[in-house]
Amino acid sequence: MNGLKADLHEVSALMKAHPAPKCDVLLCPPATLLAGMSMTTAGQIAVGAQDCHMQASGAHTGDISAQMIADAGGSHVILGHSERRADHGETDDQVRAKTEAAIAAGLTAVVCVGETEAQRDAGETLAVIGSQLKGSLPDRATGANCVIAYEPVWAIGTGRTPTLEQIAEVHDFMREQLIGHFGSEGDAMRLLYGGSVKPGNAGEIFAVSNVDGALVGGASLKAADFGAIIAALEAS
Known part of the structure; x- marks a missing residue:
């Protein structure tokens, strides 16, 4: 929940500094900025949303469908972020349904998984991740329509990072x-660390x-910081 129209200059600065990035770059702003950012990037940088509803339309005041995201110029959507799971009680089944909706609308789903500090301390990390993957990904997931992001909840915005x-x-x-x-499709799915x-x-x-990229939080708000992360991936 960061960003106003006045901040779109950061996107322009990022594009100027990286006119032809050697890696895929995706920006997922609040819904209020989705269409404006899509026009600003004009396809040079991909744009996506931070969530979508599992239904294509209907009486769901305040929600946004995957089709609406695509209509606004988005190509991706983040689903199951730990803050959605914690703040809104989203379950694996709901994330799975949203992922199905995103795929049906032609979007690429960035599906998030991750353990809490208590789960890490209890030695449950891999069990939690395995359960979330199994519950959150539909059978039609492929390397083209799904990206997986691992985000240890205890490391988000805290300055703490797991060891390599x-x-x-x-x-x-x-x-x-x-x-x-998923067989070969599972091998093709990109894995991001966040x-x-x-x-x-x-x-x-x-x-x-097996780290193919990053799901970047606070460091994505400034072109200089995010640009340096892009450069690090280009050099890797």
């Missing part, structure tokens, strides 16, 4: 689980096994 070994353990586990369920990613640690995170 901990990140590798989870990402290797996710790849194994995805291949086991949780206090910033210019100072991006390069070493991108060097970790």
Whole structure:
């Protein structure tokens, strides 16, 4: 819940600094900025939303459908973010239904999974991640329509980051689980790490096994910071 029309200059600055990025770049602003940002980027940078409803239309005041996102110029949507799961009580079944809706509308779903600090301390991390993957991904998920983002809840916005070994353990586990369920499509799904990613640690995170990119939070609000993370991925 950050960003106003006045902040779109940061997008213009990012595009000027990275006119032809060597990696895929996606910005997911609040819904109020989706159409305006889409016009600003003009296809140079992908634009997506932060959530969608599981229904295509209807009496769901305040919600946004996947079709509306596509109509506003969006190509992606983040689903099951830990803040949605915590603040709104979203379940794996609901995330799965939303993912189905996103795919049906032609969007790429960025499906988030991650453990809390209590779950990590209890040694339940891999069990939690495995359960969330199984419950949140529909059978029609492919490498083209789904991206998986691992975001340890305890590392989001706290400045704390798992060790590289901990990140590798989870990402290797996710790849194994995805291949086991989806075969070659599971191998093709991109795995993002999210949780206090910033210019100072991006390069070493991108060097970790099965980390294909990042889901960036606070560091995405300023073109200089996000641009440095883009450059780190380009160099990896």
